[in-house]
Amino acid sequence: MxxxxxxxxxxxxxxxxxxxxxxxxxxxxxxxxxxxxxxxxxxxxxxxxxxxxxxxxxxxxxxxxxxxxxxxxxxxxxxxxxxxxxxxxxxxxxxxxxxxxxxxxxxxxxxxxxxxxxxxxxxxxxxxxxxxxxxxxxxxxxxxxxxxxxxxxxxxxxxxxxxxxxxxxxxxxxxxxxxxxxxxxxxxxxxxxxxxxxxxxxxxHHLTPEDNKLVVTAADAEERVVLELNAEPAALEYSQVVGVPIEDLSINTFALNPIGVKLHDQFHVRSLQKVNDDLSLSFFCAIDEGVVLSTCQRGNIVxxxxxxxxxxxxxxxxxxxxxxxxxxxxxxxxxxxxxxxxxxxxxxxxxxxxxxxxxxxxxxxxxxxxxxxxxxxxxxx
Structure with missing residues (x-):
C-alpha cells in the first residue's frame, strides 16, 4: 500500500x-x-x-x-x-x-x-x-x-x-x-x-437518567421553546430541580446539568440553549408538550x-x-x-x-x- x-x-x-x-x-x-x-x-x-x-x-x-x-x-x-x-x-x-x-x-x-x-x-x-x-x-x-x-x-x-x-x-x-x-x-x-x-x-454519551422528572406542560414546539415545566415557569422549575440559582443559569451550567428523555429504551439528551426574559427555556433540538424529561448523572467523560x-x-x-x-x-x-x-x-x-x-x-x-x-x-x- x-x-x-x-x-x-x-x-x-x-x-x-x-x-x-x-x-x-x-x-x-x-x-x-x-x-x-x-x-x-x-x-x-x-x-x-x-x-x-x-x-x-x-x-x-x-x-x-x-x-x-x-x-x-x-x-x-x-x-x-x-x-x-x-x-x-x-x-x-x-x-x-x-x-x-x-x-x-x-x-x-x-x-x-x-x-x-x-x-x-x-x-x-x-x-x-x-x-x-x-x-x-x-x-x-x-x-x-x-x-x-x-x-x-x-x-x-x-x-x-x-x-x-x-x-x-x-x-x-x-x-x-x-x-x-x-x-x-x-x-x-x-x-x-x-x-x-x-x-x-x-x-x-456518558450520561444516565436520574429519578427527577420535568414534564413539559407548555411549549412552542416550532421555536423549540419550553414555557412551563411541571406547570411552573420553565427556568424556575429547572433551577430548583438541579439546585442552581436562576441567576447563575448559563450555557456552562446547562452543560454540567443536562436533561433528557427516554425513547425506545434509549436515553437522549435534550440540550438547553438559553434562559429567555419570560423565564422560558430555549432548546437545541425538538421539544413539545407532554414530553417527560429527566435530570442526568454525568459519568467519567475521559x-x-x-x-x-x-x-x-x-x-x-x-x-x-x-x-x-x-x-x-x-x-x-x-x-x-x-x-x-x-x-x-x-x-x-x-x-x-x-x-x-x-x-x-x-x-x-x-x-x-x-x-x-x-x-x-x-x-x-
Whole structure:
C-alpha cells in the first residue's frame, strides 16, 4: 500500500487564507483525491478562505462547515482549520447541497436525493448496501434538523447516517456549510461514501437518567421553546430541580446539568440553549408538550471516551481516521473540569478529526451532548 492509498489528515493554525490553503494542500492533497472534508473556525474571513481553498485545490471535491471548536491532529483546538482527504483507490463519494432550509420541501429534497443515489450507485466501488455510509453537515441555527433528517432517512434506506450541525463559537449568529466553491447559510450538505475499508458508525454519551422528572406542560414546539415545566415557569422549575440559582443559569451550567428523555429504551439528551426574559427555556433540538424529561448523572467523560475509542478499534482495527461530531456541551464540561489535555491525548492516539457541533445527527435522529461519527480502518489486504 502506498501513501496515495491512505486517508490523510492535516490542520492549520494560520489565519491567512493563502497560508491555510497552502498548508492544507501540502498535507491533504493526493494525486488521486476523491474528496476533501474540512472543519473551520468562524474566526476566518470565510469568503477569502473559500477563494483560497478553491484556487489551491482546483477541481477536487471540497466540503466543510464552520465550528464551535476543532478536533485536529494536535487534539482539541480553537481558531483553527482541520480536515482529511479520501483517496479514490478506496473511496467513492457523491455529495449534494440542500439550500433554503427555512422553506424545506420534502418533495424537492426527495427528487434531489433520488438523483444523488442514482449517481452514487454508478460510482460505487462495491455494492452500496453494507459498504456505504452517509455524513451530513447542517446549518446549526436553521432549526430544521428534524425535517431534513426525516427526509434523508426515508431516502437512504439501510445506509447508516451520521453528522453534525455547524457551529460559530457560541455566538449563535452565523453558522455555515461549504460545498463546491463557497460557504452557504440556511443549507445542508449530504455526503454519501462507499468504501472497501472497514468502518463503524457510532453515537455515544456518558450520561444516565436520574429519578427527577420535568414534564413539559407548555411549549412552542416550532421555536423549540419550553414555557412551563411541571406547570411552573420553565427556568424556575429547572433551577430548583438541579439546585442552581436562576441567576447563575448559563450555557456552562446547562452543560454540567443536562436533561433528557427516554425513547425506545434509549436515553437522549435534550440540550438547553438559553434562559429567555419570560423565564422560558430555549432548546437545541425538538421539544413539545407532554414530553417527560429527566435530570442526568454525568459519568467519567475521559474513561468513557477511552472505552468508546477502544471498542471502535476492536471493530475496525487501528483506525486510519475517526470522524467525530462532538457536542459543544461536552467541550464546555471538559473545560470546566480542566481535562482538555487528557481528552486531546486520546483523540490524537486514535486519529480523530472533527468538530464541536450544535447538535449531532444519527440514523434519522437529531441528538445532543454526544460523541458521534464514523471510524474507518485500513483496507483489507
Amino acid at each position: 502506498t501513501n496515495a492509498d491512505v486517508i490523510r489528515r492535516h490542520y492549520s493554525l494560520s489565519h491567512d487564507p493563502e497560508v491555510v490553503a497552502d498548508e492544507l494542500y501540502e498535507g491533504l492533497y493526493q494525486e488521486q483525491t476523491e474528496c476533501v472534508i474540512f472543519f473551520c473556525s468562524v474566526e476566518y474571513d470565510l469568503p477569502a478562505l473559500a477563494e483560497a481553498l478553491k484556487r489551491r485545490f482546483g477541481d477536487t471535491m471540497l466540503i466543510g462547515c464552520t465550528t464551535a471548536g476543532e478536533i485536529t491532529p494536535l487534539g482539541t483546538c480553537k481558531g483553527s482549520i482541520t480536515g482529511f482527504s479520501l483517496p479514490k483507490a478506496h473511496f467513492a463519494v457523491e455529495a449534494a447541497l440542500i439550500e433554503n432550509l427555512h422553506h424545506f420541501s420534502f418533495s424537492d429534497t426527495s427528487a434531489l436525493l433520488q438523483q444523488v443515489m442514482l449517481n452514487f450507485n454508478q460510482k460505487a466501488l462495491l455494492p452500496v448496501q453494507g459498504h456505504s455510509f452517509a455524513f451530513s453537515l447542517l446549518d446549526g441555527l436553521s432549526i430544521r434538523e428534524e425535517l431534513v433528517l426525516k427526509s434523508l432517512n426515508d431516502s437512504l434506506g439501510d445506509i447508516p447516517l451520521v453528522g453534525g450541525s455547524a457551529g460559530d463559537d457560541l455566538f449563535f449568529k452565523d453558522t455555515q456549510v461549504f460545498c463546491g466553491d463557497r460557504f452557504y447559510r440556511n443549507a445542508a450538505v449530504i455526503i454519501l461514501v462507499n468504501t472497501d475499508c472497514p468502518f463503524e458508525v457510532y453515537s455515544t 474513561e468513557h471516551l477511552k472505552q468508546t475509542l477502544e471498542e471502535l478499534k476492536k471493530k475496525v482495527g487501528q483506525p486510519q481516521l475517526v470522524i467525530a461530531c462532538e457536542c459543544i456541551f461536552r467541550q464546555l464540561e471538559i473545560d470546566q473540569l480542566d481535562i482538555r489535555d487528557d481528552i486531546s491525548a486520546l483523540l490524537k492516539d486514535y486519529n480523530v478529526i472533527g468538530f464541536d457541533a450544535y447538535g449531532e445527527q444519527y440514523n434519522g435522529r437529531h441528538v445532543n451532548q454526544t460523541f458521534s461519527g464514523v471510524a474507518i480502518g485500513m483496507p483489507n489486504g
